[in-house]
Amino acid sequence: MIDRHDDGVVLVTLNRPDVRNAMTDGMTAAWRDAMTALAADRDVRCVVVTGAGTAFCAGGDLSWLGERGVEPVPELRDRMLAFYRSWLSVTELEVPTIAAVNGAAVGAGLCVALACDLVYAADEAKLLAPFTSLGLHPGMAATYLLPHRAGTALAREMLLTGRTLRGTEAADKGLVNQAFPRNDLLAQVMTIARQVAANAPIATRLTKAALKQDHQHLEAALSWESLAQPVTMTSADMIEGLAAHRERRVPKFTGS
Structure with missing residues (x-):
């Protein structure tokens, strides 16, 4: 869901709240189309990404992931690379991007948030990358984004133990820029986005x-x-x- 404001701020909302905004083929295609459209829009000055409902993004849809196991590795590699690149196309936008992590940001969902230029979280939002607990190697550039954001030590702890950080702790450790009470998060982030959009x-x-x-x-x-x-x-x-x-x-x- 895309909400355009006259000041050049665009709010992109992941809108599958019934499944905590988990990623599927359809959602991936919609996201890719949205990023392509925003990249071509010269009126856009700042993009904010958030989630509908109680979660930011629960990561890859587990039923979707389960179905992938029947495919041979070469085909899976191509499919996953396209999946990663579609979601990480947010990094290709020339304008600043801001993630408003309103609730749980899990695995690939956390990576999409960390791929934004600025990241703000609700105080009680859960941020975690539990790939290995699901029998998976990390994906969506997790092994780059996590250490790049908050250092190798925290990245190792999150990826190897599956440790969950609340928004306040994530802010203290530098994984996100700042944490706000959940009810204030979007208003605070939109204020910051307007400040960014007002610059040259x-x-x-x-x-x-x-x-x-x-x-x-x-x-x-x-x-x-x-x-x-x-x-x-x-x-x-x-x-x-x-x-x-x-x-x-x-x-x-x-x-x-």
Whole structure:
């Protein structure tokens, strides 16, 4: 379910609350189509992802997973790779993305949340990656996303023991940015999204691109910034930003 706001914020809701928003082929196709449409929409400035009902996403539908066991490994590899890439297409959006983890985020569902640029969780939301307890190797880039977000030690503990973190603990350990009371979560996240959307679109997109590169040394960062910053210095938005600062008013950025 997609809800577009006039300020450029788009709310994407995983909407299968009767099964805790578990992933199926149909849901995967709908998600892929939604990401494709958002990527092509130049009016979008920030995307928020949340879940309907009491869960964010319970991960792969277990009945769907059970049916896969009859397929040969080469075909399964192709199927799973397409599945992963469909859901992780959220990382290909040029605009900032925010996950509002309103309830349980399990396995692949947790990975989709962690694939967003910013992650906020309800205080009591459960975050876990119980792959090995189901007899599965982790998937959906869990072995990359978990250590990349919160460090190797926590990633090992979550993936090897199946440990569950509540939202408050996940915030304390850096797995999510911040935790809020469940009833306040979406309102708080939408406020943050509006702050992101209000910033200059070109500068914001280029900043996201820089952060995705994960510069390994100082010179790599300088090489990128010495090109990207001059691009924004020639934009109408920079002129507007400077004028608004000088005149002590809110800037009106147009993305030009």
